[in-house]
Structures are given as structure tokens and as C-alpha cells.
Amino acid sequence: MKLSPFLIFAWLCLRTTTHATTARDSLRPGEMLNNSSILTSAQKKFSLKFATIEIPNTSLNTYLVIDRANTTGNVDWIGNRNDPLAYNSCALTLNHSGALIITRHNGDSIVLYSPAEATNRTIATLLDSGNFVLKEIDGNGSTKNVLWQSFDHPEFVLLPGMKLGVNKKSGMSWLVKASISRAKPASGSFTLEWEPREGQLVIKRQGQVYWASGLLRNKRFEHIPEEVQLMYEYNIVSNEEEESFSYTTPNGVSQWVLFHNGQLKDTTRGSEIARADTCYGYNTDGGCQRWEQPTCRKKSDQRDMKKSIRVHFAAAVASLVIVITSIGIFYIILRRRKSALKDNTTRTENKMLKLVALDRYAVSKHHCEVKKRSDSRVFSYASIIAMTNRFSVENKLGEGGFGLVYKGKLPTGEDVAIKRLSKGSRQGVIEFKNELNLISQLQHMNVIQILGCCIHGEERMLIYEYMANKSLDFFLFDRTRKMLLDWKRRFNIIEGIAQGLLYLHKYSRLKVVHRDLKASNILLDENMNPKISDFGTARIFSPQESEINTERIVGTYGYMSPEYVTRGIFSIKSDVYSFGVLILEIVSGGRTNSFYSGERQCNLIGHAWELWQQGKGLELVDPTIRDSCIEDQALRCIHVGLLCAEDNAVDRPTISDIINMLTSEYAPFPLPRRPAFYSRRMPNEECRCTKGSECYSVNGLSISNVVAR
Known part of the structure; x- marks a missing residue:
């Protein structure tokens, strides 16, 4: 089915394969939308589905689209315009953690939204406005919070109710971005934006303003044709939360489309709103903006100049030449330097x-x-x-x-x-x-x-x-300040770090291994919420990579996994090992190399293992919080910490498993094995300590090859 040239883009040819299904407008936890299903808004105005776009000289590409129900080609939103999917190999899933993900076979997922904290009280609904909204709901099914919505991520179309501007609370910018060409839907160079200081709409190309609407007077913009604006009502908001522009129409049917050449049209009526494609930098008609000003200069009357010079300066030429030449040479040398x-x-x-x-x-x-x-x-x-x-x-x-x-x-x-x-x-x-x-x-x-x-x-x-409260080690390893970290805060910090790692390992746009996870790299905000920092040595993994072998070993003694220290092999399980050490430090309130247990070793992992074997796990808990901690949670954390410190990387749990074990009282726990570095010291590390004292590697905090970083 070819699109009419009058509608949106001439390159679009949508092919959808939908089977007969029960009409629905929502996804609930565990449900998915695939190539053979469709969501339709309550009054059947809009539909959400996977569609293939036929692009000349290329294979069929699949996209998640919102379009007008029962019409051809009126695409209003594309969820993956910059990342096309293979034909018939994808699905949109709302998982039980509250993440909204486009999954595909044999490839990385595209995360539309990932919650900071897992929740299964969610529902994703396609509204009759064309907005696809992910909400958190309460026990009665009422909306508790809007987590994500497609209206916050406009593509090349601005619909009634969509906003242009900026959300001051989140820092999110709302703008429309044209496609790269008629043949490709990927993001191009033209954008439609709202400039709150000038109070006008602008079309930019690579940041340069090509066209401006002019000021809003009597509910009409200066450089948008009067007859075009008769059906629009504008809504401009300026407060502590946002600076925004949006528009409405009486019947709600409108579609402002920004084309690849900078032209802005309402395709539902065929009306031209702006023609940035006719702006060349020196004309000002129709709202075009100048950015190159022509320059000119007047010619001097050379004859008068020569005559004046002959009359008034002739006798002093010889002396002036010497002075001027000297000054000129000195000036030139200084300027050149x-x-x-x-x-x-x-x-x-x-x-x-x-x-x-x-x-x-x-x-x-x-x-x-x-x-x-x-x-x-x-x-x-x-x-x-x-x-x-x-x-x-x-x-x-x-x-x-x-x-x-x-x-x-x-x-x-x-x-x-x-x-x-x-x-x-x-x-x-x-x-x-x-x-x-x-x-x-x-x-x-x-x-x-x-x-x-x-x-x-x-x-x-x-x-x-x-970060108002500096880093975790600032509190955790200080005898006085550590008392500010009660058990509730410590457990919240452990959970927060786990959620951050889950995002890095699984749900971020890039699959990231941190490689230097430790207490000093966990920053705390004013509410003691943790944030993972210092990504100078982090590495990005491609979808095909599960581990990397490197000769450049970077990290911190006591936190590095055995396969990384001895063979230079690192993976997401290397971060899991570091996280296990960090959990034991948070529970105990001591550094990894500050524990004494007999003459065989002086490290936290070995000390925790011996107490666990003897059934005395609670003795590891920091004495300052031992009386107030929740014993089951503390033992669960120690158990998880020891599982993370397993000698073999394959035996360590994933971050997803760790979060499940930490937050669920009934999650199955495997028994920990004898941990890595139990009764041996780190390579090239001198460990000098006595009972109750702290010990450090001779190289201090971190290493990179053979020197500290």
C-alpha cells in the first residue's frame, strides 16, 4: 500500500500483518505486542503496532508505530526510528519489573523505559489522543504516577496536546526532529522548537535558526498565515516546572509534520505553516532569519588623500618612517608571538x-x-x-x-x-x-x-x-560518621547500587562493565541515595561479547575478581564480585582488608566466610547497628555477598538474581562455596595488620598495569 504524496512522507509504505484478535488498548505486566497483534485506543482513533517500512534499495525494516486507526500512512510516532528491526523478529514487552522494552531475536533490546525500582503495578495504555502512556497504579487500579509517555518523545510529528519546550524538573527537552531524508526515517538536521525567552516557535538546522514564528499577538503568530491559524488554540506555560508550547483544535484532528527539508505542514488539511526550506540566511520574508550579513565598504578619495599628504607631511617623512617602521616591527613580532x-x-x-x-x-x-x-x-x-x-x-x-x-x-x-x-x-x-x-x-x-x-x-x-553527602566511604569507614548510616539506610544503599548495576548491565542503551566499583566511587545525595560514579576505566560490551581479555588491568585491590587479577579477563561478573565485597563492607562497616582472622589471611571475605561456616554470620554486622538491624535482611545480605565472591565467575549470580534475592524473603538461595582469595593475599600486595587495625595494599587505592591510577 503506497502512501499518498500528500501525506507525511512519500517514502513510507506500511505493511502490517495483524491477525484477528480481541481489541485491547493496554499492556499489563508480562504481556507483549508482536507482529501479529495490535493495540487500539478506546474510541478506535489510534493504533499501536509493528509495521514494515519499504525503503528503496534496502531490505524491509520493522518499526513500532502509532498511526490513525483504519487509515493508510498517517504515522504519528515511531518508537525506534534510529534503530530499525529485522522483519518479523520483534515484540514490545511490559515486564514484571515495570520496564517497557522492544525485544528482538538475536540482538540487544531497545529500552523505552526502565524504572529505578522494580514494580509490577504498571499498565501501558494507548489513549485516544495518540499518546501511549505507562502508568504506575495503586491497588484499586487508579493512576498513581505517569512513568513514561510517547508525547514526551515526539518524532517528526506534533499532535494536539504534545509539548515543545523544556521540563525544568527533569531537564527533558521537548522538540520535533525531521527525518534525515525522504528515503530514511532516522533523525535529520531540522528541528522544531519553542524558544521561551523570545516567546516564539523556531525551526533550526544543526542549531542555526532558519525560521521564527514571530511574537504571539491577539492569539496569532506573526509569521504563520492567518487563515492557517483559524482552527488552532495555543497554550503557553511558563512556571517553575516547565516552559512549553502546545496547541489544540476543536475536533482534535491535526498533524503538524516537519519534513526533511525544513517545511512544516498540517497534513490533515494540507496547510503550510512554515517554509524554512526557502530561508537562505539573507532573506527575511515569511519569518526567515538572517545569519550572514553582507558587508560593504566606501572608497576613499585617493586624490585628496595624496594631495593632503604632499602638502602637510612631506618634510617629516624621513624621520617618521624610521619611528613608524620600528614600532611596526616590534608590534608585528609581539602579535606573532x-x-x-x-x-x-x-x-x-x-x-x-x-x-x-x-x-x-x-x-x-x-x-x-x-x-x-x-x-x-x-x-x-x-x-x-x-x-x-x-x-x-x-x-x-x-x-x-x-x-x-x-x-x-x-x-x-x-x-x-x-x-x-x-x-x-x-x-x-x-x-x-x-x-x-x-x-x-x-x-x-x-x-x-x-x-x-x-x-x-x-x-x-x-x-x-x-552530591551533598560526598561518597560512601566518607561515612562508612569513619567511627563517628558511620553511626549516621543506620541499617535501613545501608540496605537502601545496597538496593540502589544493585539497581544502578542492573541498568548498566542490562537496561541501558550501552552494556557497561564498570571495573572499579568500590565505596569511594559510590556518591550519596542529600537523602543518602547512592549513585555510581567514576567511569574512567569502564568498558562497553558489544551485543556479541560476554567477556574481554585485556593486558591493561585497572581497578582496586580487594575489589577485583580473581580471573581479572590473574588472567586479565573481565565481564559483568567482575562487577558482581566487586559488588559482593561492597555488600560485606556496608554490612560490617569495615574495609575489605581490615579484618584479622588467625594467621592465614586478613581480608573481609575470608572473615565473613569463617563466621558463616560457624553459624555466626550476625557477628559480622557493624556493632554500631547490630542491635537495631533486621537480622533476616542482614543474613540475606551476607549470604548474597558470599555468593558474589565465588571463585568461578559462572557460579556468581547476575544482578537480576541478586535483586530478587535481596528483596524477596522466599527467593531460593544456593549455598555459597569457599570464596575467592579466602586464604591467600592479592598478587604484589603486602598485607600488614594486627587485630582491630586497618591494612592497605602498598599501592594505595587503585592500580593500572603496575602503577596506581
């Missing part, structure tokens, strides 16, 4: 930024589902100076082997943390690029959010969201 220094600095900065950009492109190319550009930004050095009060001592938060961390304040008043890598830091270009590119692709409440970077000469800085 400054220019050379500036050019060298600029080249260095541009080289770093180019490396970062190339690396980010490589990540996106290798993992085809990552197509959208990062929200992270490049900060100027001057702005960093202002934000930190010239790196004042009062703004210093802490320091490590990488350098110093300062507290800063954005012009908006938001606090941030600025990691300033020392010029002699061993965390070099690779780690800097890795952290910047990787974290910018991750969005989860238990993973630190990066806001941007600053590159200035040899200076390299990373800007993060501010």
Missing part, C-alpha cells in the same frame, strides 16, 4: 575536543541504538573560574590520585561538582574521553550525571551533578 601561543593552545584544545567527538561518534556507530547527541556541554575556562571563585580553598570538596574536586555554582544557582585533573595525573586522555563519552549516554537515578567538560591548554575538567 601571542598569535602563535594562542594558536598552539587552540590547536591543543581543538585536538582534545575532536578526539572526544570522534570517540563519541565511534561509540554511536558501534552501538546503533545510540543516535541522539549528548546533552553534555563544553564549559569555558572563564566560567569555571567564576563558578569556583578561582578554585578557592573554601570550594574544595576533596582530592584523589586524579586531582582535586571543587564545588561550583551555575548561573542558574544549581550546585555542581568539578573534577579538576592534575597536570601530572595518570588519568590521561583515554580515561577522560571514556568518562565523558560514556556517562553522557547514561540516565538513571543511581548513576551519576555528567553535565559537561572544560578543556583549556593542559587543563582537563569534568562537571557533574553535585
Whole structure:
């Protein structure tokens, strides 16, 4: 069935294979939508289904689409426009953890939504507005919270009720992005956005404003034809929560489509709203914007100039020439030196930024589902100076082997943390690029959010969201501060870290292994909620990879798995091992190398194993919370920690299994085996301690090859 050229895109040819099924408008936990089923809104206005798009000279690609029910080609939303699926090999699933996922055979899943905390009280419903909404419901079936909705992720179509603008609470931007061409539905260069400061709609191409609607006067925009606007009512919101624009029509039937060339049309009526395709940077008709101003200069009257010079300056030429020539030579030399220094600095900065950009492109190319550009930004050095009060001592938060961390304040008043890598830091270009590119692709409440970077000469800085309570080790290993971590908070921290790891290993756009999970890399917000940080040594796994063998071993003694330390092999089970050690530290309140048990070893894992074997597991619990802890939960955590520390990676549970064991009182538990590093020390590690004292590896915190990172 070919689309009419009048509708949306001439390249679309939708082929849907739907079997006779009972009409439904919702998915419930455990249910799925596949190639042979369909969701239809209550009044049968819209449908959600998988459809194939026939693109010339290519194979059939399958997409999850919302379109007008019982019509041909009116596509209003595509859930995977940048990541086409193989024909007849996909399904949309709402799992029992509350995650909404497009699954496919023999490939990575596409996660539309993953909850911070698992919940099975969810329902995903297609509404008569064309909005597909995932809600959390209470025991009575009433809406408790909207978790995700397709209206928050518009593609090339703006429907009545959809918003353009920004959600100030979440930082989410609402914008419409055109396709790359008539032949491909992937995201292109033109966007339709709402500019709240100017109070107008704009069409941009790669960030440059091509067209603007003009101000709204008498409920009409200046540069949108009057006859086109007669059927629209505009709704503009400006408050503490959002800055947004939306529109409605009396019958609710409308479809603003942004075409690949920048043209904006209401395809339901065939009306042209904007023609950014006719804007060339120098014309201003119809709302077009200038960005290249022509320049001109007037000719001087050369004859008068020469005459004046002959009359008034002739006698002094000889002396003036000497003075002017000397000054000119000195000025030229000075300018050249400054220019050379500036050019060298600029080249260095541009080289770093180019490396970062190339690396980010490589990540996106290798993992085809990552197509959208990062929200992270490049900060100027001057702005960093202002934000930190010239790196004042009062703004210093802490320091490590990488350098110093300062507290800063954005012009908006938001606090941030600025990691300033020392010029002699061993965390070099690779780690800097890795952290910047990787974290910018991750969005989860238990993973630190990066806001941007600053590159200035040899200076390299990373800007993060501010964590009011520093890191977990700041509280956990201090005799006084650890009392602020009662059992409830400690268990919540364990759960939060597990949820963050589940996201990294399974539900994020990129499959990530952290490789340096430890207490100092767990940051705490104002409510003591944990966030995994420091991704400088993390690695991305391709869909086909289950483990990687490397000669460059990075991490921290006491947290690294045996197969990684001895053979350089790491996988998601390496993070599981580190998490097991971290669980035992949180329960006991002591460092992994701070326990004494006879003359055979002095590490936490061995100590926990001996107590477990003797049926004295509760003796491992931190004395400061032993009287108030929930014994079953504490024993469950110790049990899970020992399972994570198994010698063989294959015997360790996955993070999904761990969350199930931690949160379910009736989940089956395998018996732990003798853990790794039970009665032997780490390679190249001197362990010196006496009962009640703490001991560290001679290399301090972390290692990279043979040196500390």
C-alpha cells in the first residue's frame, strides 16, 4: 500500500500483518505486542503496532508505530526510528519489573523505559489522543504516577496536546526532529522548537535558526498565515516546572509534520505553516532569519588623500618612517608571538575536543541504538573560574590520585561538582574521553550525571551533578560518621547500587562493565541515595561479547575478581564480585582488608566466610547497628555477598538474581562455596595488620598495569 504524496512522507509504505484478535488498548505486566497483534485506543482513533517500512534499495525494516486507526500512512510516532528491526523478529514487552522494552531475536533490546525500582503495578495504555502512556497504579487500579509517555518523545510529528519546550524538573527537552531524508526515517538536521525567552516557535538546522514564528499577538503568530491559524488554540506555560508550547483544535484532528527539508505542514488539511526550506540566511520574508550579513565598504578619495599628504607631511617623512617602521616591527613580532601561543593552545584544545567527538561518534556507530547527541556541554575556562571563585580553598570538596574536586555554582544557582585533573595525573586522555563519552549516554537515578567538560591548554575538567553527602566511604569507614548510616539506610544503599548495576548491565542503551566499583566511587545525595560514579576505566560490551581479555588491568585491590587479577579477563561478573565485597563492607562497616582472622589471611571475605561456616554470620554486622538491624535482611545480605565472591565467575549470580534475592524473603538461595582469595593475599600486595587495625595494599587505592591510577 503506497502512501499518498500528500501525506507525511512519500517514502513510507506500511505493511502490517495483524491477525484477528480481541481489541485491547493496554499492556499489563508480562504481556507483549508482536507482529501479529495490535493495540487500539478506546474510541478506535489510534493504533499501536509493528509495521514494515519499504525503503528503496534496502531490505524491509520493522518499526513500532502509532498511526490513525483504519487509515493508510498517517504515522504519528515511531518508537525506534534510529534503530530499525529485522522483519518479523520483534515484540514490545511490559515486564514484571515495570520496564517497557522492544525485544528482538538475536540482538540487544531497545529500552523505552526502565524504572529505578522494580514494580509490577504498571499498565501501558494507548489513549485516544495518540499518546501511549505507562502508568504506575495503586491497588484499586487508579493512576498513581505517569512513568513514561510517547508525547514526551515526539518524532517528526506534533499532535494536539504534545509539548515543545523544556521540563525544568527533569531537564527533558521537548522538540520535533525531521527525518534525515525522504528515503530514511532516522533523525535529520531540522528541528522544531519553542524558544521561551523570545516567546516564539523556531525551526533550526544543526542549531542555526532558519525560521521564527514571530511574537504571539491577539492569539496569532506573526509569521504563520492567518487563515492557517483559524482552527488552532495555543497554550503557553511558563512556571517553575516547565516552559512549553502546545496547541489544540476543536475536533482534535491535526498533524503538524516537519519534513526533511525544513517545511512544516498540517497534513490533515494540507496547510503550510512554515517554509524554512526557502530561508537562505539573507532573506527575511515569511519569518526567515538572517545569519550572514553582507558587508560593504566606501572608497576613499585617493586624490585628496595624496594631495593632503604632499602638502602637510612631506618634510617629516624621513624621520617618521624610521619611528613608524620600528614600532611596526616590534608590534608585528609581539602579535606573532601571542598569535602563535594562542594558536598552539587552540590547536591543543581543538585536538582534545575532536578526539572526544570522534570517540563519541565511534561509540554511536558501534552501538546503533545510540543516535541522539549528548546533552553534555563544553564549559569555558572563564566560567569555571567564576563558578569556583578561582578554585578557592573554601570550594574544595576533596582530592584523589586524579586531582582535586571543587564545588561550583551555575548561573542558574544549581550546585555542581568539578573534577579538576592534575597536570601530572595518570588519568590521561583515554580515561577522560571514556568518562565523558560514556556517562553522557547514561540516565538513571543511581548513576551519576555528567553535565559537561572544560578543556583549556593542559587543563582537563569534568562537571557533574553535585552530591551533598560526598561518597560512601566518607561515612562508612569513619567511627563517628558511620553511626549516621543506620541499617535501613545501608540496605537502601545496597538496593540502589544493585539497581544502578542492573541498568548498566542490562537496561541501558550501552552494556557497561564498570571495573572499579568500590565505596569511594559510590556518591550519596542529600537523602543518602547512592549513585555510581567514576567511569574512567569502564568498558562497553558489544551485543556479541560476554567477556574481554585485556593486558591493561585497572581497578582496586580487594575489589577485583580473581580471573581479572590473574588472567586479565573481565565481564559483568567482575562487577558482581566487586559488588559482593561492597555488600560485606556496608554490612560490617569495615574495609575489605581490615579484618584479622588467625594467621592465614586478613581480608573481609575470608572473615565473613569463617563466621558463616560457624553459624555466626550476625557477628559480622557493624556493632554500631547490630542491635537495631533486621537480622533476616542482614543474613540475606551476607549470604548474597558470599555468593558474589565465588571463585568461578559462572557460579556468581547476575544482578537480576541478586535483586530478587535481596528483596524477596522466599527467593531460593544456593549455598555459597569457599570464596575467592579466602586464604591467600592479592598478587604484589603486602598485607600488614594486627587485630582491630586497618591494612592497605602498598599501592594505595587503585592500580593500572603496575602503577596506581
